[in-house]
Amino acid sequence: MPEAATGLDPRRWKALAFIATAQLMVVLDATIVNIALPSAQADLNISDGNRQWVITAYALAFGGLLLFGGRIADLWGRKRAFITGLVGFAGASTLGGAAANEAMMLGARALQGAFGALLAPAALSLLAVMFTDGKERAKAFGIYGAIAGGGGAVGLILGGVLTEYMNWRWTFFVNIPFAAAAAVGAMLVISEPADARNRSALDIPGVVLSTLGLVSLVYGFTRAESEGWSEGGTVAMFIAAAVLLIAFVLTEAKVKAPLLPLRVVTDRNRGGAYLSLGLAIIAMFGLFLFLTYYLQIVKDYSPVKTGVAFLPMIVGMITGSTQIGARLMTRVPPRLLMVPGFVLASGGMLTLTQLEVDSSYPALILPALLMLGLGMGTAFMPAMSLATHGVRPSDAGVASAMVNTSQQVGGAIGTALLNTIAASATTSYIADHAAQATTRPAQQMLKLESMVQGYTSAIWWAVGILLLSAAIAGVLVNARAQSGSAGAGAKDGEPSDAAGEAEPALVAMH
Incomplete structure (x- = not known):
């Protein structure tokens, strides 16, 4: 039997580095362009009415084509789909960076989304079919989960640095070295199991x-x-x-x-993972949106300083994912990581409901971000592993695409729903207090106070959504600890927790 199929090939750890690089590129691209959008809009003469399409074109292509991209990965082979996605994403990024007008920019963003929809499920499904040993799977998904959770915040930092010190076009060009390194590395070291292809008709x-x-x-x-x-x-x-x-x-x-065998989503553990992840992303997108506005508009932070302010959350995510989730995933059932993780994250979100115009970053925002990051990292890692656990190898691509789909739809819901709640609360606050603001300084303070009132009103909803994620994980997820074989090749219909009983010791991290 080939080494790759047995899980003994040491090259898969090198492969993980390139898969993680590609995943980071896709995730940070969801936020890096947001920071650069005002500059790009001015340079390309994009109207205020059309500027949203720079974001929307990417979101529609990415979200709409994910299931198709996941099944293409199953049919073609994940390695081929992964490399094709990288090359296409780099080409689309080059087009976006060189955009001379609005049409060229919108076309480039749609192409980025389309190739991202091929790349993202291929990356996650490669992990699913390459890492089948429970302990090694825990480490691999710990790293992947940290990147998937923290990449958006990295995008805010990188977008701010590139826009402030270079040019908005570099928020596109920066993808090229990421994609080139990942594609070359994939060609050299990635080797997926030969029996993992799905050769059924599309x-x-x-x-x-x-x-x-x-x-x-x-x-x-x-x-x-x-x-x-x-x-x-x-x-x-x-x-x-x-x-x-x-x-x-x-x-x-x-x-x-x-295209999507219903057995993939009707399994209670995978269904619970998809649903809880999607809900958590709704809350996370609300956080990125409102805290970015708060820091830049209310606290007058620069784009770079705003991005750096999110660093504690990234540190928390990495710690929760690699040092808590990965170490305990083979010892305790996933729900005992997911439920406390989501509850801890809701505690961090609850802290942010106390925001005021003059709130202190070290005293209030810093501890809240640490709690959020630690909680999300702890919960995301076993949830992402569980979402592809026990699925047939031939369905790994489309099962992975469901993870991305739940995140993409969750992000769209979060942005629309929470922004609507915030705008309504802001308008209501101004109406209630306008009569008291009779001077220019008072009117300016009322504007800031109303914005903060809107943000905190929406964040209260995010608290509830995270608690709902915890409840869903507690009720639906009943898998045992993912030790031993990860169940690659398990027949659907069998329990997806067939990996066996928990290991008595923690996973040794390298």
Whole structure:
């Protein structure tokens, strides 16, 4: 039997470095362009009405094509899909950095999203099929989980540095060395098991229905943020999404070789992982959005200083993922990491509900970010591992795509829902206190106070959403500790916790 298939090939640890590099590139790209958007908008003469499409074009292509990208990885082979995704993403980034007008920029962002939808599930499914030993899987997913959770904050830092000291175009060009290093490394060291391919015919009706359904859903939430929840186009998008996704599920239940075998999502542990992750991302996107605004507008931080302010959360995520999650995943059931992790993160979010205009960063924001990072890192790592645990190797790509889909849809919901809540609370606060602001300084203070009131109102909702994530993990997730074999090749329908009983000792970290 080939070494790669037995889990004994030492090259897979080198492969992990390149997979992690690619994942970091995709995750940070979701936030790095946000920082550069004002400069790019001015240079390319993009109207205020169209600037949202720089973000939306990426989100729609990425979210809509994820399931298709995951199944392509199953069909082609993850290594080939991974390298193709990297090359395409680098090409699209080059196009974006060289953009001479609005159309060129929007086209580049859509291409980035499309190739990202191929790259992201290929990266995660490579981990799923290459690391099948429970202890080694814990280490690999610990690293991956830290990057997936903290990459957005890294994007804020890198975006600020590049925009402030170089040029907004470098927020695109910076992807090229990431992609080149990961692609060359993948060609040299990645070796996936030979029996992990899915050679079934592609489910074309499933591709069309899932892509149109997910695009309608993501665009519905994006439109709700700018146009309102009751606006005709928004309602139409949600109705279309519901019809298309219901039709997709009915189709998948009948076709011989479905795009998304329903066994992947009906397993209670994987379903619980997808749902709890998606909800947690709703809360996380709210945090990035409101805390970025708070630090830059209320506290007058520069883009670079704002990014650096998020560093404690990254440190917390890395610690929670690699030093808590990875060490305990083979010893305790996943829910005993996910539930406390989400509860701790909700405690950090609860601390941020106390924000005021003059709040101290060291006394209030710093401890809140540490709690959030530690909690999220501890919860994300076993959740991501569980989401692909026990799945058939031939379904690893589409199971991984479901992780990314839950995150992408969660991000769209979080941005739209929490921003709407914040805007409503801000408007209400101004209406209640406007009569008292009779001088210019008082009016300026009222503006800042109303913004903070809006942020904290939305953050209260984020607290509740994180507690709901914890409750879902506690109720649905009943897998045992993931020690021994990770169940690659397990037959769906068998318990996905078939990895066996817990190891008596902690995993030794290298």
